[in-house]
Amino acid sequence: MKYEFEKKFFDKGIFxxxxxxxxxxxKKLGLNGYTLLVAIMVAIVTIIVYEFILN
Incomplete structure (x- = not known):
């Protein structure tokens, strides 16, 4: 059996x-570089939230 579903207007693909x-x-940074970039961005967001929103 093969099931097919209609694609709705608001359905988004993976891309x-x-x-x-x-x-x-x-692809440009590699797995370790990307992980480091995400960790730095999370640290910056955490500091901003702590300094400006919680205090």
Whole structure:
């Protein structure tokens, strides 16, 4: 049996803009470089939230 589903107007595929940006960074930086970049970005966001929102 083969099932087919209609594609709705608002259905997005896997290749959305955020996915393409992350995939491009992953290919350019490698797994360790991408992990380091994400860790630095998370640290910056955490500091901003702590300093400006919680205090």
């Amino acid at each position: 959305t803009l955020p996915f393409n940006i992350r995939y491009w960074l992953l």
